[in-house]
Amino acid sequence: AQTVTQSQPEMSVQEAETVTLSCTYDTSENNYYLFWYKQPPSRQMILVIRQEAYKQQNATENRFSVNFQKAAKSFSLKISDSQLGDTAMYFCAFMTFIQGAQKLVFGQGTRLTINP
Amino acid sequence: NAGVTQTPKFQVLKTGQSMTLQCAQDMNHEYMSWYRQDPGMGLRLIHYSVGAGITDQGEVPNGYNVSRSTTEDFPLRLLSAAPSQTSVYFCASRPGPTLYNSPLHFGNGTRLTVT
Numbered sequence: 001a002q003t004v005t006q007s008q009p010e011m012s013v014q015e016a017e018t019v020t021l022s023c024t025y026d027t028s029e030n031n032y033y034l035f036w037y038k039q040p041p042s043r044q045m046i047l048v049i050r051q052e053a054y055k056q057q058n059a060t061e062n063r064f065s066v067n068f069q070k071a072a073k074s075f076s077l078k079i080s081d082s083q084l085g086d087t088a089m090y091f092c093a094f095m096t097f098i099q100g101a102q103k104l105v106f107g108q109g110t111r112l113t114i115n116p
Numbered sequence: 117n118a119g120v121t122q123t124p125k126f127q128v129l130k131t132g133q134s135m136t137l138q139c140a141q142d143m144n145h146e147y148m149s150w151y152r153q154d155p156g157m158g159l160r161l162i163h164y165s166v167g168a169g170i171t172d173q174g175e176v177p178n179g180y181n182v183s184r185s186t187t188e189d190f191p192l193r194l195l196s197a198a199p200s201q202t203s204v205y206f207c208a209s210r211p212g213p214t215l216y217n218s219p220l221h222f223g224n225g226t227r228l229t230v231t
Binding site for chain 1: 225
């Protein structure tokens with residue numbers, strides 16, 4: 001079974017600092033996809049970044065980047081030049097397809113607070 | 117383009133009452149799903165559907181029913197609400213399995229309290 005673990009329940013940094021959120025996963029599949037979602041206080045789930053397991057290059061979206069280590073089954077999210085609007089819950093998610101059926105598993109979440 | 121629309125946004129029920137959480141999407145997505153979000157447990161899959169007329173159970177299906185009579189709608193029914201069903205519920209959809217890297221599109225959630 002696939003599992004996703006976010007070992008940091010809460011994190012707090014000062015505005016403009018860089019912060020890294022950890023995510024590890026367990027799977028025997030070789031083809032899969034990884035996502036980071038952001039959930040601000042509005043409760044909306046917003047896709048931050050995605051990574052295909054077959055791609056060695058780490059995904060980047062503006063201030064957000066990932067460090068994808070396939071052998072270590074690690075998928076951390078780095079937020080550079082953090083902003084107050086980055087305050088949110090962040091969820092790591094793993095998706096694969098088994099016999100044509102989608103399997104999507106979420107981590108427990110990390111509550112990130114950006115302080116002014 | 118509305119995306120995924122969930123109603124209601126908030127609901128309070130008494131134990132034993134029934135209700136239906138509505139979910140509609142206008143993106144012609146084949147896949148639709150319901151999650152519940154509880155503190156410290158992330159999002160857990162309740163039920164999902166890969167197309168009209170097809171539904172299946174997720175990780176925590178007990179106490180919930182679903183149906184998928186159209187591509188657009190995927191209602192979630194609580195037949196006899198229990199306090200353990202107090203949670204935030206999210207409906208999410210994505211295109212069919214051929215678009216492998218497409219993420220889930222989420223509704224804005226329904227906060228349900230069962231007293």
